[in-house]
Amino acid sequence: MRRRFGVSIPEDLASELDDVSRECGVDRSTLVASALGNYLASIKHYKKRHNCLGVCLAITKGELGLNLEEFRDVIVSYQHSHTDNMCVNIFLLKGDSEKILKLYYKLEKNCLRTVLVPLH
Numbered sequence: 001m002r003r004r005f006g007v008s009i010p011e012d013l014a015s016e017l018d019d020v021s022r023e024c025g026v027d028r029s030t031l032v033a034s035a036l037g038n039y040l041a042s043i044k045h046y047k048k049r050h051n052c053l054g055v056c057l058a059i060t061k062g063e064l065g066l067n068l069e070e071f072r073d074v075i076v077s078y079q080h081s082h083t084d085n086m087c088v089n090i091f092l093l094k095g096d097s098e099k100i101l102k103l104y105y106k107l108e109k110n111c112l113r114t115v116l117v118p119l120h
């Protein structure tokens with residue numbers, strides 16, 4: 001069952017939505033439902049403190065600009081690779097979800113792009 005309601009979004013975002021919809025051959029409602037579902041799931045995931053397992057990707061043009069030792073209790077592994085004139089930082093994270101979020105927000109401030117994916 002579907003529910004219809006009106007929302008307003010910035011013009012540039014609406015144009016991007018139209019472009020992606022056209023390019024992928026998927027209607028706007030399906031794209032919006034998918035994006036919103038992923039966003040809400042990630043918010044719900046971190047709303048309650050728990051023992052978490054996840055992967056974080058952080059794209060930079062150089063150094064991360066933060067002290068990783070501060071997060072050694074949640075960083076299981078860390079890989080820094082170079083490709084296409086950028087640095088790709090990959091973290092396997094396990095432990096207190098609040099500490100993982102704290103690391104994520106610090107990375108988000110310093111990096112060109114940061115993605116955190118829970119694995120459970």
Ligand SMILES: [Zn+2]
Nearest residue numbers: 051052053118
């Ligand atoms: Zn988790």
